[in-house]
Amino acid sequence: MPPFIRKALDVGDKLALLASDSRYDLACSCGTREDEHRRRGSDDRWIYPAALPDGRTTYLFKTLLSNACVNDCKYCPLRGGADARRCSLKPEELADIFLSYFKVGKVGGLFLSSAVEGSPDATMEKLNRAALLLRRQQFRGYIHLKIIPGASDEAIRQSVALASAVSLNIETPGAHNFKHMCATKDYARDIVRPINLISRLTAKGSRFARVKQTTQFVVGASSETDREIIDACATLYKKLSLQRIYFSAYQRGAGAESLPGERSNEDNAAMLMREHRLYQVDWLLRKYGFEASEIPVGADGRLSLALDPKEAWARAHPEFFPVNVNCDDRSRLLRVPGLGQTFISRILAFRRNRSRISSLADVARPTKLLRRAEGYVTF
Numbered sequence: 489m490p491p492f493i494r495k496a497l498d499v500g501d502k503l504a505l506l507a508s509d510s511r512y513d514l515a516c517s518c519g520t521r522e523d524e525h526r527r528r529g530s531d532d533r534w535i536y537p538a539a540l541p542d543g544r545t546t547y548l549f550k551t552l553l554s555n556a557c558v559n560d561c562k563y564c565p566l567r568g569g570a571d572a573r574r575c576s577l578k579p580e581e582l583a584d585i586f587l588s589y590f591k592v593g594k595v596g597g598l599f600l601s602s603a604v605e606g607s608p609d610a611t612m613e614k615l616n617r618a619a620l621l622l623r624r625q626q627f628r629g630y631i632h633l634k635i636i637p638g639a640s641d642e643a644i645r646q647s648v649a650l651a652s653a654v655s656l657n658i659e660t661p662g663a664h665n666f667k668h669m670c671a672t673k674d675y676a677r678d679i680v681r682p683i684n685l686i687s688r689l690t691a692k693g694s695r696f697a698r699v700k701q702t703t704q705f706v707v708g709a710s711s712e713t714d715r716e717i718i719d720a721c722a723t724l725y726k727k728l729s730l731q732r733i734y735f736s737a738y739q740r741g742a743g744a745e746s747l748p749g750e751r752s753n754e755d756n757a758a759m760l761m762r763e764h765r766l767y768q769v770d771w772l773l774r775k776y777g778f779e780a781s782e783i784p785v786g787a788d789g790r791l792s793l794a795l796d797p798k799e800a801w802a803r804a805h806p807e808f809f810p811v812n813v814n815c816d817d818r819s820r821l822l823r824v825p826g827l828g829q830t831f832i833s834r835i836l837a838f839r840r841n842r843s844r845i846s847s848l849a850d851v852a853r854p855t856k857l858l859r860r861a862e863g864y865v866t867f
């Protein structure tokens with residue numbers, strides 16, 4: 489066959505391509521790296537473990553419906569005009585394949601996303617139809633639907649009615665950062681408006697309160713600072729009640745264009761470390777009682793790459809320490825670098841049993857992390 493004639497793709501080929509392209513989307517609690525937690529097996533490339541909103545773990549069937557996109561997000565290897573092989577699945581094809589996996593117990597749920605094929609609402613119609621077909625076949629399990637930027641209110645309402653969780657990627661904090669990344673989407677109209685609408689539709693006490701909303705930032709693709717991202721996260725959690733926020737380090741050489749906000753001295757490894765630090769901050773905001781304003785950043789608005797943010801806070805607040813392991817409450821213990829939620833629960837259980845703790849080794853085998861705590865506690 490001449491090299492310029494490509495073989496027509498069958499459904500299996502399309503699924504392999506679309507599932508592989510879905511790896512850039514993290515907003516579903518799935519692993520992302522090639523080797524990360526995926527099930528082994530010749531046809532299991534599209535199966536990912538994921539945490540459900542109720543804390544259980546399941547295996548998700550994760551794919552795009554299409555990788556043909558009309559948008560021009562400069563950080564995205566699938567943007568219109570980029571050299572990528574394009575294809576689409578029909579909703580009926582997706583529903584059939586998914587059910588064949590579900591019926592033999594290979595997967596427990598679906599994460600379904602898509603590039604913008606034609607228009608936002610045309611794409612939403614396909615996503616919603618796939619979900620509707622599954623619901624009509626009595627599939628009552630977990631469905632996570634991607635909301636396409638610029639989708640109409642009605643299309644979003646239909647997704648929320650069908651899904652267990654939905655996500656629209658916010659990408660960056662603020663229109664001033666967004667304009668460097670994409671010319672075909674409007675930040676206020678296509679990103680902020682739908683996120684606000686989903687938040688209202690799924691608010692506590694509403695008909696769809698069971699539906700969770702998540703989102704994702706691309707880190708390092710514009711000139712955004714960590715301070716801006718952290719403040720945006722606090723707003724998304726507190727005012728809009730998002731369930732989780734994910735971060736994806738922009739990686740040069742992954743098919744993306746050169747971007748105006750790029751820092752020339754920052755390599756891909758540094759971007760990944762920045763992503764890691766933002767995940768640590770996310771934990772501090774959600775689980776450790778930190779306010780966004782307490783997270784220390786440098787004069788340039790950036791987190792330290794060398795120091796984890798909890799330790800950076802502790803070093804800046806010597807007046808707070810030492811924390812007494814035998815007397816202080818959970819909220820104070822949570823501020824100690826190296827002490828995690830599980831270890832603190834063990835400390836409190838020890839205390840309830842009237843056991844006096846004379847060293848952290850009384851509670852658990854010493855680890856590198858625990859040794860970090862020793863300089864901040866007393867007994």
Ligand code: SF4
Pocket residue numbers: 557558559560561564565566567568602603604
């Ligand atoms: S909308 Fe943007 S991020 Fe999504 S597939 Fe298209 S180009 Fe990529």
